[in-house]
Every structure is written in C-alpha cells, then in structure tokens.
Amino acid sequence: MRAVLRLLLPIFLAEVWLASDPALGLQGSEAQAERGALELQGPQNQTWEELQAPANTDEKQEQEHEKAPLMAQQQQLVNETTNFGFSLLRKISMRHDGNVVFSPLGVSLAMAGLMLGTRGKTKAEVESVFHLQAVNQTEPHSLPNLFKGLREALSSNPDLGLTQGSFAFIHKDFDIEETFINLSKRYFDTECVPLNFRNASQAKGLMNHYVNKETQGKIPKLFNEVNPETKLVLVDYILFKGKWLTPFDPVYTEPDTFHLDKYKAVKVPMMYREGKFASTFDKNFRCHILKLPYRGNATMLVVLMEKKGDYLALEDYLTTDLVETWLRNMKTRNMEVFFPKFRLEQKYEMHELLKQLGIRSVFSHSADLGGLSAAARNLQVSKVLQQSVIEVDEKGTEAAAGTLSEIIAYSLPPVVKVDRPFHFMIYEETSKVLLFLGRVANPTLP
Incomplete structure (x- = not known):
C-alpha cells in the first residue's frame, strides 16, 4: 500500500x-503604514488594537512587557x-x-x-x-x-x-x-x-x-x-494581485532593447513613468536599488547592477540585514523610470x-x-x-511566490532604465515579510 x-x-x-x-x-x-504594527493575535484571539486600554501606567507597562516577546518572535520569524x-x-x-x-x-x-x-x-x-x-x-x-x-x-x-x-x-x-x-x-x-x-x-x-x-x-x-x-x-x-500605487501609462509603453549580456539583446515592451521614487545606490556592490510601491503598503524592490553581467555575483551576499540597510538609506526624489513588462x-x-x-x-x-x-x-x-x-504590466503585478556596506542616497541617475538583468523582491512594508523573490535574466522568456 x-x-x-x-x-x-x-x-x-x-x-x-x-x-x-x-x-x-x-x-x-x-494594513496601512499609519497602523505602524502588525495586528498580531493576543492570547485571547484579539488583535493588539482590540486589547482593553490599560487603567494606569503600571498596567500599561506590564502589557507592553508581555507584548514585546511576541513582537520580537514575529520579527525573527519574518527575518x-x-x-x-x-x-x-x-x-x-x-x-x-x-x-x-x-x-x-x-x-x-x-x-x-x-x-x-x-x-x-x-x-x-x-x-x-x-x-x-x-x-x-x-x-x-x-x-x-x-x-x-x-x-x-x-x-x-x-x-x-x-x-x-x-x-x-x-x-x-x-x-x-x-x-x-x-x-x-x-x-x-x-x-x-x-x-x-x-x-x-x-x-x-x-x-x-x-x-x-x-x-x-x-x-x-x-x-x-x-x-x-x-x-x-x-x-x-x-x-x-498587486496594483501599482501610481500605474504606468500604457500610452508610453514602447518596444526597446533589453541587454541580456555584453553581446546579446532582445526587444521588450518597456514601460515609462515620471514621478517621485525612493531609491539609493550601494557603492560596495555597485548597484541601484529602486522602490516601486503597490497599493496596500507593499513594494517591489528592484536591484539593478551598474554593469552588465554582474547580477549573479550579488546573490551570494543577499541577507535581511543588507536589504534593511538599503531601505534605511533611500531618498525620494523626482525621476524617470523605464521598466520592462514581463511574465x-x-x-x-x-x-x-x-x-x-x-x-x-x-x-x-x-x-x-x-x-x-x-x-x-x-x-x-x-x-x-x-x-x-x-506577471508585471502597467497596472501592477499578478503573482500566482550582515555585510557592512557603504550606502549613498544621491548617486542614482535621474533616469533609471532597467534594460539589463535584475532582481526583484515583493514584500509587505509593515512586517517586511518577503512575498516573492525573483531574477529576470530574459523578460521575453517565461
């Protein structure tokens, strides 16, 4: 049997x-960003926001003391x-x-x-x-x-x-x-x-x-x-089924060149949007990091190496601490972004x-x-x-899945063109839980 x-x-x-x-x-x-914390369940199947407000300072401190270990365990789990x-x-x-x-x-x-x-x-x-x-x-x-x-x-x-x-x-x-x-x-x-x-x-x-x-x-x-x-x-x-916080306008999507390596290239539908984006540049790994926000307090983090062909070397160093360092050092400014559609x-x-x-x-x-x-x-x-x-298009995404580093927030050029292999991470902002992780080496292939 x-x-x-x-x-x-x-x-x-x-x-x-x-x-x-x-x-x-x-x-x-x-959960919105202003919620500030996960609605973790308490011991009586209540969310933390639903717990009765403490009557005095001592009770409040005791409640916070009891909540801290669970919050720490939850963050450890996410990490x-x-x-x-x-x-x-x-x-x-x-x-x-x-x-x-x-x-x-x-x-x-x-x-x-x-x-x-x-x-x-x-x-x-x-x-x-x-x-x-x-x-x-x-x-x-x-x-x-x-x-x-x-x-x-x-x-x-x-x-x-x-x-x-x-x-x-x-x-x-x-x-x-x-x-x-x-x-x-x-x-x-x-x-x-x-x-x-x-x-x-x-x-x-x-x-x-x-x-x-x-x-x-x-x-x-x-x-x-x-x-x-x-x-x-x-x-x-x-x-x-994530929707971009600010969608790309299909009117500006045009065929463009995506460089697979130094010698090979393919044509892809390249989306375009001008606006405010959070970004940073890691001088240690020589890579640009760009945030593309979704509705519902989620984000696609795009990691684009400065030079073609270097994207695989980065994977050996990816950790929660490194990503947190990138996020802490981001600066929001007006930029032009070109990003390929892919499935x-x-x-x-x-x-x-x-x-x-x-x-x-x-x-x-x-x-x-x-x-x-x-x-x-x-x-x-x-x-x-x-x-x-x-699947990533103008509307958004449908998905059916420490090293000490010198970081600066001003080196990303005003025009970012994702026209070579890159990595992406889709995560929920409040908890930082990683929903999907991927690498796009050739956006014309599945």
Whole structure:
C-alpha cells in the first residue's frame, strides 16, 4: 500500500509525495503604514488594537512587557523566512542562471504546515531551518501560531491583494489523525475535502476545479494525473494581485532593447513613468536599488547592477540585514523610470535543495510523521515541487511566490532604465515579510 501526500502552493506550488513503501523510493528530483504594527493575535484571539486600554501606567507597562516577546518572535520569524528565501535562491542559481521566481512565504508556510505532522528529529530539522527552535519550546505550537499571526495580519489588509489558504483532499480510507486536521484548520485555515482517489479521473477533475477557482484561473489544470493509491493531498495556495500605487501609462509603453549580456539583446515592451521614487545606490556592490510601491503598503524592490553581467555575483551576499540597510538609506526624489513588462512561470523540484539546507529526515526512510497518521511507519516525503507565476504590466503585478556596506542616497541617475538583468523582491512594508523573490535574466522568456 502506498500513501501519497502532495503539498502544492500556487502561485507558489510545493508538491510533496508521501510514500509508505520504501522500495518505491523517491520518484524524481495598506494594513496601512499609519497602523505602524502588525495586528498580531493576543492570547485571547484579539488583535493588539482590540486589547482593553490599560487603567494606569503600571498596567500599561506590564502589557507592553508581555507584548514585546511576541513582537520580537514575529520579527525573527519574518527575518528567518526572508533569509531562507535568499538561501533557496542561491541553491537554484547553482543549477541555472536564467529567470527565477518563487515565494519564500509560500515555501515557509508549506513546511510549517507539514511540521504539524512531524515528530522528533524530523520536526527539529524543519524548525532549525528557521533558527526558531527556542521559540517553539515556549509552547507546543509556537511556530505555527506565529505563522498564523502573520497570515492574519496580511489578510486583514484588503488593499494588499494577497489571498492565501489551503485544502486537504483526504481519501475516505486514509487513517489520518484528527489532531492533524484540527491543527491544520486552526493555524492554516485548511478546508478538508473528502475524495475517492480510487476513481482517479474524478479526483483529478475535482482537485483541478478547486485549485483553478482559488487561484482565479492562474492554475487551470494543476493535476495531469492522479495516482489511485493517493491517500492525502494538501494544497496550499498564495495569490498576489498587486496594483501599482501610481500605474504606468500604457500610452508610453514602447518596444526597446533589453541587454541580456555584453553581446546579446532582445526587444521588450518597456514601460515609462515620471514621478517621485525612493531609491539609493550601494557603492560596495555597485548597484541601484529602486522602490516601486503597490497599493496596500507593499513594494517591489528592484536591484539593478551598474554593469552588465554582474547580477549573479550579488546573490551570494543577499541577507535581511543588507536589504534593511538599503531601505534605511533611500531618498525620494523626482525621476524617470523605464521598466520592462514581463511574465515568468517557473517550476522547481525542491526536495534536493531543502536537503542541502538541512531538511533531510522527512525525505528518508527514518521520517517520523506520527502526527499525520497512526500508520505513519515507513512513510516519507518523496518529492517537493514548486511553481510560481508572476506577471508585471502597467497596472501592477499578478503573482500566482550582515555585510557592512557603504550606502549613498544621491548617486542614482535621474533616469533609471532597467534594460539589463535584475532582481526583484515583493514584500509587505509593515512586517517586511518577503512575498516573492525573483531574477529576470530574459523578460521575453517565461
């Protein structure tokens, strides 16, 4: 008997297969700015703004004292999730130097959801990737609870255009732990859907229907086939439909040259806008950093190397601290910006990359998935597949995913033309959580 667990994240998609037969082995490689703080949930399912105002100074100080550790843990989680994303980017870059797009938040939510079914060493390895082992020791489900607070803070901002959720498609005969179902619902708002995977064609059609609906048509046909021995499919989705705070006027979009390297170039539709932009220049890495704001207090951060061909070297040094340094040193001024339209769609088999980052046990015969099923012996995760889609045009973006540095804020030229390979980061301003991370080497390719 073979049990299969697929964990898929559109626009970021992580597909995890769970095999019970070791012989089968692996099957393949504005919240607004003035809010000022995340609406993290308190111990009684209240936001911090909803907590009763303190009656006196001592009570207020006590309340602030109790709130500080949770806020610190939340920021630590965001920082580690971002650094985790940069680490994944470096691993992907070892395999190819083309276009890249994925969601660090998506993969983090996927692993946190899977962690609810892990025990022992397997659970510890997942925790260690986020360097939050101490946090998770304060109470049984501290780490999932932090992710829950982050998800709720993001979803409370309708202008952000971010949708996130999950499904659990469960075969009627699979002996899944009720606790796992309850915790998945509690922390990740998972909707459980019973299916008969023995009727593979019907199961495939129903799952495609759910995924297509929740991703608003971005992933119309996720499943091409379904193994009739499948027992459980977990689908986590994250969808970002950002709109520029000030859109580009399509009237000014014209074909222009994008230099792939010193010798090759392609024609791309180049957007144009004149206005006030926040920017800086890093003299250490010789790169321009430009902010393109969305509605809902989100931003695309564009990193453009001064010289053609140097963009890959920057990836070794990307950290949360470096990005924070860039953001602190930005200055807003009037500029002209040329930015290419592009659409990327990328898939990655991630289990080997996750192994390199220290998550190994869950992919081996020694995986401890006792929290998932009472019959978890011999179960293991065999495959992780990620898929991300991002489309950037005049209206905005639709995405279905310290080194001491000398910084100056005045060197960016009054005209910025993004006509060579660049990196982009889409993040929510208040929490600084990294929603999508990518590299555009050739905007004419997916």
